[in-house]
Amino acid sequence: MKQISTMRDVADRAGVSVATVSNYLNDAKPVASKTRARIESAMQELKFVPSIAGRMMRGGRSAAVGFISIDAPDPYFVEVARGIEDVARESGCVLISCNTGGDLTREKQYVEALATMRIVGAIVHPAFTGAGESHLDRLRDAGSSVVLLGADESDYDACGVSTDDVRGGFLAVEHLISLGHKRIAFVGGPGGERQMRDRFAGALGAVRAACLAELSLQRIDASGTSIAARAEVGARIAALSERPTAVFCASDSLALAVCGTFARLGIRVPEDIAVVGYANTDQTELASIPISTIAVPQYEIGRTAAHLLMSESQSGHQHTRTVFQPRLIVRESTVGHRG
Amino acid sequence: MKQISTMRDVADRAGVSVATVSNYLNDAKPVASKTRARIESAMQELKFVPSIAGRMMRGGRSAAVGFISIDAPDPYFVEVARGIEDVARESGCVLISCNTGGDLTREKQYVEALATMRIVGAIVHPAFTGAGESHLDRLRDAGSSVVLLGADESDYDACGVSTDDVRGGFLAVEHLISLGHKRIAFVGGPGGERQMRDRFAGALGAVRAACLAELSLQRIDASGTSIAARAEVGARIAALSERPTAVFCASDSLALAVCGTFARLGIRVPEDIAVVGYANTDQTELASIPISTIAVPQYEIGRTAAHLLMSESQSGHQHTRTVFQPRLIVRESTVGHRG
DNA sequence: TTGAAAGCGCTAACAA
DNA sequence: TTGTTAGCGCTTTCAA
Numbered sequence: 001m002k003q004i005s006t007m008r009d010v011a012d013r014a015g016v017s018v019a020t021v022s023n024y025l026n027d028a029k030p031v032a033s034k035t036r037a038r039i040e041s042a043m044q045e046l047k048f049v050p051s052i053a054g055r056m057m058r059g060g061r062s063a064a065v066g067f068i069s070i071d072a073p074d075p076y077f078v079e080v081a082r083g084i085e086d087v088a089r090e091s092g093c094v095l096i097s098c099n100t101g102g103d104l105t106r107e108k109q110y111v112e113a114l115a116t117m118r119i120v121g122a123i124v125h126p127a128f129t130g131a132g133e134s135h136l137d138r139l140r141d142a143g144s145s146v147v148l149l150g151a152d153e154s155d156y157d158a159c160g161v162s163t164d165d166v167r168g169g170f171l172a173v174e175h176l177i178s179l180g181h182k183r184i185a186f187v188g189g190p191g192g193e194r195q196m197r198d199r200f201a202g203a204l205g206a207v208r209a210a211c212l213a214e215l216s217l218q219r220i221d222a223s224g225t226s227i228a229a230r231a232e233v234g235a236r237i238a239a240l241s242e243r244p245t246a247v248f249c250a251s252d253s254l255a256l257a258v259c260g261t262f263a264r265l266g267i268r269v270p271e272d273i274a275v276v277g278y279a280n281t282d283q284t285e286l287a288s289i290p291i292s293t294i295a296v297p298q299y300e301i302g303r304t305a306a307h308l309l310m311s312e313s314q315s316g317h318q319h320t321r322t323v324f325q326p327r328l329i330v331r332e333s334t335v336g337h338r339g
Numbered sequence: 340m341k342q343i344s345t346m347r348d349v350a351d352r353a354g355v356s357v358a359t360v361s362n363y364l365n366d367a368k369p370v371a372s373k374t375r376a377r378i379e380s381a382m383q384e385l386k387f388v389p390s391i392a393g394r395m396m397r398g399g400r401s402a403a404v405g406f407i408s409i410d411a412p413d414p415y416f417v418e419v420a421r422g423i424e425d426v427a428r429e430s431g432c433v434l435i436s437c438n439t440g441g442d443l444t445r446e447k448q449y450v451e452a453l454a455t456m457r458i459v460g461a462i463v464h465p466a467f468t469g470a471g472e473s474h475l476d477r478l479r480d481a482g483s484s485v486v487l488l489g490a491d492e493s494d495y496d497a498c499g500v501s502t503d504d505v506r507g508g509f510l511a512v513e514h515l516i517s518l519g520h521k522r523i524a525f526v527g528g529p530g531g532e533r534q535m536r537d538r539f540a541g542a543l544g545a546v547r548a549a550c551l552a553e554l555s556l557q558r559i560d561a562s563g564t565s566i567a568a569r570a571e572v573g574a575r576i577a578a579l580s581e582r583p584t585a586v587f588c589a590s591d592s593l594a595l596a597v598c599g600t601f602a603r604l605g606i607r608v609p610e611d612i613a614v615v616g617y618a619n620t621d622q623t624e625l626a627s628i629p630i631s632t633i634a635v636p637q638y639e640i641g642r643t644a645a646h647l648l649m650s651e652s653q654s655g656h657q658h659t660r661t662v663f664q665p666r667l668i669v670r671e672s673t674v675g676h677r678g
Numbered sequence: 679t680t681g682a683a684a685g686c687g688c689t690a691a692c693a694a
Numbered sequence: 695t696t697g698t699t700a701g702c703g704c705t706t707t708c709a710a
Contacts, residue, residue, distance in 0.1 A: 054704025263627035288602035393688025
């Protein structure tokens with residue numbers, strides 16, 4: 001590894017001052033075309049790569065946006081990330097994607113690392129702990145903006161984007177009840193405690209609203225976010241003595257995994273058991289049995305969050321909350337083949 | 340947004356010099372416990388977040404490792420990323436995950452951005468272009484190490500980790516031939532041209548090695564990496580006048596999507612058509628119909644790459660290539676229910 | 679159109 | 695054990 005060259009080196013080689021090189025690089029002031037040419041070839045010869053350090057020293061920021069999520073590889077977050085990235089790129093920022101696995105310690109590590117890097121800001125889907133999100137202050141302290149996903153005012157005072165998950169849970173179970181199901185299971189799991197809580201609350205609300213005596217809602221949780229852990233829930237449901245006739249899975253990933261397990265066990269969906277997912281990720285439409293689900297505008301959520309972040313970092317305006325409304329999408333996993 | 344406080348502020352507030360604060364922060368020299376306490380409370384009061392800029396100026400690097408891949412959300416890369424992250428964290432580095440979508444322009448943007456940030460190094464799964472990977476020199480020029488995934492010596496001189504994909508393709512098709520299939524389709528697609536090429540070459544090799552007159556291998560490619568594009572290939576295969584009796588999909592994602600389409604069209608797997616995937620991601624085992632596939636040690640690949648990166652960045656030793664051998668895993672998508 | 683010089687936040691060598 | 699000081703790579707006045 002040779003010496004890394006600096007603006008000073010480029011300036012010397014081109015026979016100009018560092019100020020001129022800086023002006024050239026930032027289009028800050030006009031630079032004579034002959035001078036430009038000399039600078040350009042000097043940069044080529046010296047393989048100059050500007051360092052962000054110098055810029056940062058002058059109060060500048062890393063041209064990066066952080067995305068801290070519970071389960072980055074989940075198709076839901078993947079779509080959100082795509083929305084964020086598309087907006088971030090318009091502002092010349094790269095996306096730094098960090099996966100906490102729902103672990104608060106890791107979340108804190110990432111927050112600290114990103115704060116140290118003086119990124120423009122971070123979009124955070126917190127591992128909800130009920131203890132507030134004061135560790136996010138570290139980002140603020142470092143001058144980075146914060147936008148929350150799936151949290152509310154009581155959690156932390158920041159711009160936020162979320163979905164009305166109580167309503168979503170309600171829609172899902174209302175649908176199942178309207179199909180005549182009496183024994184319904186709610187399938188939750190780790191990752192997004194707050195979402196789970198709201199979706200379950202909505203599900204319960206639908207049961208109450210139905211006012212039917214024999215209606216039961218049973219809750220079952222996955223033990224982890226791995227596919228194996230999610231698939232295992234399906235086996236547990238199948239083994240239940242009084243097996244439910246319908247399950248509402250609080251995420252599409254759960255629904256997909258549960259459906260896979262049912263198929264392998266020879267349990268037919270929806271004839272033996274109906275399944276509803278949550279989020280409407282691509283997979284649900286194109287699964288072996290297309291899955292009914294609660295649609296959430298994932299990509300839009302990402303874009304909206306990124307826009308909020310960008311405008312907050314530029315003008316530091318007042319905090320805003322955007323709440324999207326979910327809607328029910330009916331597919332074969334609840335109504336069977338149509339027509 | 341108040342002023343961001345600096346070491347200078349902390350030092351003043353604690354009534355010590357900046358050097359002492361620095362020593363405290365880096366455990367560089369012993370600091371008296373009374374002094375420590377004063378520094379600590381000053382840091383608290385001022386909400387001090389150290390800036391990486393200062394450190395970087397002194398030749399330091401961002402405690403980050405980059406991962407530039409073609410399709411970050413693909414389960415294959417997710418597992419690789421997990422391997423990288425686990426190793427990176429041991430060295431106190433965060434993972435910056437960047438998704439190129441197979442687009443060389445975006446790959447270059449990310450390379451430049453990471454080079455500017457003076458990261459420790461990057462692990463790159465390039466969008467193979469045949470034109471070499473000279474843009475990766477930018478990382479080198481910035482003093483960052485580079486480790487390649489799925490490329491070979493002819494592409495770029497760097498440490499690398501890959502899989503013997505020719506062998507993998509051979510194993511897959513050999514398996515199908517051994518089951519008596521005569522009309523076989525190879526399903527490829529964008530993302531990892533070099534892998535596609537090798538897997539197809541291996542598949543062809545198996546056909547040739549079989550020395551059977553009526554054996555045909557037809558190639559069909561997906562038009563994109565979206566689930567919809569992948570699912571569409573299944574429909575195209577189903578519509579073929581001389582429909583193949585077996586398909587070898589060059590990735591598990593393709594295999595899963597194709598199987599979904601087949602199921603929706605009422606085509607039975609494996610009775611009507613057998614399917615083999617590639618990589619052995621979790622999904623294949625837990626799909627509705629467990630999918631036969633070519634196992635590749637994804638997590639190990641990530642770990643190995645990260646170890647190479649870390650040791651290169653520390654000692655700049657000679658370049659090393661690790662090639663993993665794939666192996667066949669037989670499941671129901673080719674042999675039906677067993678027992 | 680260009681240059682000189684100050685300063686950003688931090689580390690490290692040296693002095694006290 | 696603590697302080698002084700000289701940079702590190704860059705931007706940005708201000709002057710030429």
